[in-house]
Amino acid sequence: MTTFARRRWIGAAVTLTALAGVWLWAERLENRLESSSYFTGWMLLTAIIALAAFQVRKKLPAAPLGTSAVWLQAHIYIGLGSAGLYAIHAPWRWPNGVLETILSLLYIATFLSGVIGLYWTRSLPRRLSRLGQEVIYERIGAERHRIQERAQNAILAAVRTAGATTLGDFYNARLHDYFSTRRGWRFRIWPSSELRKSLLAELTDATRYLSDEERKTAEQLFALLRQRDDLDYSESLQWRLRAWLFVHIALTYPLLLVAGLHAWTAHLFYGGLP
Numbered sequence: 221m222t223t224f225a226r227r228r229w230i231g232a233a234v235t236l237t238a239l240a241g242v243w244l245w246a247e248r249l250e251n252r253l254e255s256s257s258y259f260t261g262w263m264l265l266t267a268i269i270a271l272a273a274f275q276v277r278k279k280l281p282a283a284p285l286g287t288s289a290v291w292l293q294a295h296i297y298i299g300l301g302s303a304g305l306y307a308i309h310a311p312w313r314w315p316n317g318v319l320e321t322i323l324s325l326l327y328i329a330t331f332l333s334g335v336i337g338l339y340w341t342r343s344l345p346r347r348l349s350r351l352g353q354e355v356i357y358e359r360i361g362a363e364r365h366r367i368q369e370r371a372q373n374a375i376l377a378a379v380r381t382a383g384a385t386t387l388g389d390f391y392n393a394r395l396h397d398y399f400s401t402r403r404g405w406r407f408r409i410w411p412s413s414e415l416r417k418s419l420l421a422e423l424t425d426a427t428r429y430l431s432d433e434e435r436k437t438a439e440q441l442f443a444l445l446r447q448r449d450d451l452d453y454s455e456s457l458q459w460r461l462r463a464w465l466f467v468h469i470a471l472t473y474p475l476l477l478v479a480g481l482h483a484w485t486a487h488l489f490y491g492g493l494p
């Protein structure tokens with residue numbers, strides 16, 4: 221077994237043992253006709269506070285608080301385990317009351333965003349590295365502009381020197397907008413190779429009517445078209461990696477607030493703080 225697989229087994233075993241412990245203790249309380257809700261509720265709130273504390277750790281990289289890798293592993297197992305705590309704590313039905321409904325929805329959304337983010341942070345970097353050259357997110361705009369200029373210069377030179385009007389007309393009709401405008405939100409959220417394939421096919425079709433000189437320029441356009449599509453795809457994946465974390469963190473604060481309010485009102489209604 222690799223170190224990675226062993227670490228995974230240990231993490232899963234510790235999480236499941238801790239959950240079994242909480243469940244057995246809650247059962248014991250119920251059997252003694254005592255409410256287990258305070259116990260399980262505090263366990264869940266403690267887990268949520270520990271999960272949120274990950275951001276504090278990230279903001280203080282130099283503090284002697286353990287390595288980031290250990291924090292991330294702990295975050296993932298506590299995060300997954302918190303679903304077990306939620307299942308033990310919350311009744312298995314639609315929650316009563318506005319506060320409880322908001323709390324449940326916030327918890328579920330934060331949990332799901334964490335699981336989706338975990339999948340993306342593991343899979344998207346591999347997809348990005350398969351694209352070959354990696355462009356830093358902040359440099360993508362400049363790179364897009366560079367590709368557009370190269371395409372435009374290539375077509376202008378071809379028209380000027382070889383009178384390449386067939387290719388020039390095709391460029392104006394089909395490629396000018398592609399190179400000069402940004403892809404829309406649909407592509408950013410759900411990138412697809414549809415446009416790339418259809419433009420490459422159209423350009424392939426058009427080369428049948430081109431002179432030898434024009435064909436050389438068309439070869440350049442093929443390469444630039446692919447480069448531009450790879451760049452847009454890379455932007456979409458890098459944006460996704462940023463956007464999910466933004467959503468995950470943005471959900472954390474209201475979750476903490478509403479969970480705190482829920483604990484407070486629970487104690488208020490059931491006889492004050494112990």
Ligand code: HEM
Nearest residue numbers: 271272274275278296299300330331334335337338469472
């Ligand atoms: C349900 C309650 C949860 C809360 C309150 C929470 C909160 C947070 C916070 C505050 C961060 C730090 C973000 C930063 O500053 O960069 C974070 C990051 C992260 N969380 Fe969660 N999280 C929860 C559940 C989960 C779950 C269930 C998973 C996955 C199983 C998960 C996976 C991650 C990952 C992968 C990161 C980013 C780590 C990195 O790239 O450095 N989270 N979370």
